[in-house]
Structures are given as C-alpha cells and as structure tokens.
Amino acid sequence: MENKIKTLKKKSNRVRELIIEMLSIAGSGHPGGSLSSTEIITCLFCEIMNHDPKNTQWPDRDRFHLSKGHCCPALYATLALCGYFPLDNLKTLRKFGSLLQGHPDRRACGVELASGSLGQGLSVALGMALAGKLDKKEYRVYCLMGDGEIQEGNIWEAAMAAAHYHLDNLCGIIDYNGFQIDGRVEEVMNLEPLVNKWESFGWHVVECDGHDVEALLCAFNQAKEVKRKPTMIIANTVKGKGVSFMEHVVDFHGRSPTAREKEIALKELYDISQSID
C-alpha cells in the first residue's frame, strides 16, 4: 500500500514535469488546470481504471472523458507514461500535423472522444454509461470537468439525466481549483453551495483533497460501491499545483511558461520528486 501511494505520487510529479516541458515547447496551452488535475488523472489511469494501452478499443475498458479538454497536457503525459504512444510525441503538442491537438481529438491514441467546447462532456460520458448498462457491461465511465465549466447549462441537464437513469457506473470529477480565465470562480459566477447542488440533483457526492492520492483512491473506490446513483467527486485542488509561481495565479490558466520559467519550474518539481520517499 505504502509503495503504491509513493509510486502514484512520483508518477504525478513526473506528469507535471512533462506538462511543463511540453507546454514550453508548444509555446501555448493551459498549465494551470493541467497541473491541478494531475493526481486525478494519474490515479485513474495508473490505479483505478481497467484499460489496456495495447488494445485501446477493448469493449470492456473503463472510459475516461476529459470534458475540460484544455487540460489535455495532463492527459497526454499520462497516456504516454502508460504506453499509449512514445513520450517523444509529447514534443509535438499543438504542432501542425500532430495527433496531440490543442484540445483532444479522438485520433490521438487513448483519447475516447474529442472535447474542448465546455459543458458537453458529462452528457457524452452519460451516453457511454447508458450504453454500458444496455450491454450489461461492468465498465465504468469517468468524466473530468473544470469548475468554471460547470457554469454551462448542459452540465445540469446531464446531472438530472444521470440521476434519473440511476447511472451508478458514471463517476464525475470536478477539478475545483477556484479559478477560471476571467478570475476567481466565486467572483465570475459563484458555484456554491456546490455539494448541496449535486446532492439535490440526486448524486452521491464525495469531497476530497484532489492532490491527496490516498484520498482520491478512497473516493474512487467508494464511488464503485454506490448503487443506483452516479457519484460526483469534488476534488479541491490548487491551480498551477507544484510550481510555486503558478499556484493560484490566474495568468497561468492559459499561458505557457517562458524558457526561464520552465527551468525554475522543473527545478522545483525535481526537488519535490526527491522529497517523495
């Protein structure tokens, strides 16, 4: 157990390094939300989900849909570490001809479906979950959303429907880092009381620290046990997590690091990696 947690922490840190490196090469992209969602994605792909990088269309695989498509660097890095494609491909992020598009395209190995236009992902995941129920499959569907994203009305349509259809094979995760492009979520368009909202829509809600690997694993495992209700994990996170000058800084929602910022960030992440033991 101890080992598993340590491995996940290390992997998350490695994902962060890759995020910084690929965004620096790309010259544009979204570090803040990629860094805040790192542990969530790492825990899913490296521990929770049944999937096979060698057989991406395996019908029984668990599905992951990145509704907050702009945070694809975190997904791409994780997919590469899992062996979906060579690590070297990460250098092509956002480049002409690359499969690693600025927002996910399903041609990228391991990406279930395209995303990027916010607010649609939970519905897409709901469709996958309905198909799973129809086919009497055991697979689960995970959908990662941003906090700003859930201001979209489509999300609440999906919230209603997932509970209506008792989709206990559906697990949503909100990366609650508190910032969106225009500023603090509570100032742009307040979401609170968020737990009550999801509960009142008929969801099982788990709140946890989205950077605490053990807490996340516990939340995901708890969700598996819930019957006849979908689960929403509200993961409290830090935007830009792991890089001191990016943490809680809205500017890094959609700005890639400069060469100098990259060096400092990688140094900080190296130090963190040394401290995981």
Place this chain on the structure above:
Amino acid sequence: MTEQEKLYARDVYGQTLVELGKEDPNIVVLDADLSGSTRTALFAREFPDRFFNFGVAEQNMMAAAAGLASCGKIVFASTFAMFATARPLDQIRNSICYNRLNVKIVATHGGITVGEDGASHQALEDVAFLRSIPHIRIIVPADAHEARDTIRTVYKTPGPFYIRLGRSKIPTLSQRKEFVVGKGYMLSEGGDLAVIACGIMVNEAVLARGILKEKGIDIAVANIHTIKPLDEELVLALAKRYKKLIVCEEHQSRGGLYSSVCEFLSGVYPVKVASVAVNDRFGQSGSPQELMEKYELSAKAIAHKAEELLRD
C-alpha cells in the same frame, strides 16, 4: 383521377424504427419530450429498454447520443426540427460531427407547414444551421415512402445524418426511384427550364408543371432529396441542358438547397437560378395551406416564378 395518397412521414418514421428495432438490437432511440409527436413513442412502446427520454433538454440528448454511438450503438435522436438544430448546434458540431459518430438526427415538424404553432416552431433555418458542418449529411425526403427508404438507408450507412420530416400529411409522389444518398432523380423532363426541389416542394413542383403545361410551358422536375452532399452531376447536367433553374424548398432561401446549388454552379457553370423559398422572414400561425400561399411556396408561386424567369 384517383385521389392522391397522403401520409404522415413521421408515422412512417415511427413504424420504420419499430421494424429496425426488431431486426437490430443495437438501435437506440432518443427523444426530448416530443416522442408522441415525432412518433418515437412507437419504438418506446416496443423497446422501452432502448428508448431514452431526455426531457426538454436537447443539448444533453445530442451529446449523450455521441457517447452512446461511441460505444457502438446506432442512435436515432428526434425532436422538432427547431429544437434539434439551433439549440444543440455546438453539441452536434463538436460531440457528434467532429467525432464522426453514428448518430441519425431525425427531426419532425420542419418548415412552415408546422402551421398553427407559429414562427417559434417553424424551422426554416435548420438546414442552413447544419449544412456548413463537416461530415454531416442532410436529407429532406419528398414523401412518406421516401422517408422510409431514407431511414432504412441511413441506418445502414455509418456517420452522422440529419433527416428533416414535416408535421403535416404529405402527398405521395406518383413515381419512386431507388433511394441513394446524394443521388437525385428526374420526375419529368421538360423543354423550357428545370425545377429542383426537396421535401414537400417536390409535389408542388409537379403540380406547377401541370399549371404551366396548360400555358404551353414545359418544365423539368428533379427531386434532390439530399442537400448534402449535393448531386453535382445532376445539377450540372440540368444547368447545361436548361440554362435556367428554379430551386424550391420549404426553408429560408439563404443557406439551404438554393444556396447549395448556387455555390456549386457559380464555380463550374454559372446560369440563372431563381429561388422559391421563404425570403428572409419569420412565419406565423395559420393552416399549412394558407401559409404556403402567403409565403409563396405553392405550386402557383413556382409557376409564377417560372414565367418570370422565362420572360427575362
């Protein structure tokens, strides 16, 4: 002369769904609280496990359709044409079409002949909304039999489709040709000009041909049921042969079949093309017949336009 058969295309749609549902357990049907009107309720009664009502939430329905299709389901998603296109346009573009998923959007209540419900419910822009999106194919069947052929064909054809049906009963055409996506056909040849039509306007064009015949004018009539991809071969042949064309549709003249024909011909063989369609206006309440007259969509209007074009 025997009375022309008139059928609800949406009845046929519902019946065809039931037939297909028996043949293929992979078919699922979605609706957004209009299953009685769209006739998907027929499928829901037979196959309640494979029918999902999304309530009044079209965006959720379309994006969920994408998710279902990604897991191998053949998805039919229905509501009124107004609500099947404008409201969930982003979901259709980004979740269905960008992913090139096997979703068949079958909308009923397209066009002005929705009638009494008035302008808010008369979809006159639906084809225009969707026509610019890559991967989607758009079909407007001319009668209930063609609607059945369309549904059966798109069921077997992978990828996203938009099928537009009406609310009212439509007359059955006297001729039928084998239905092929993207292939129009001639209902009659003529001498003076050619009319290209889709949906209920095909029958109006046939009637217009009768009116004009009495005046010594002989028009060709083509049914182009597939707006996208356009049957360029047939359109070009008609342009070359007749030099003057009229395009008829129960839609705004901007963005639909007329636009499609003009966009194509302007690049390869520019000829005079006139439009019989709704001209940049909203509809209003009234009987389908009253509205067809008022908005100049009837056979009379087509005949009038033909005479005008021939005088030029």
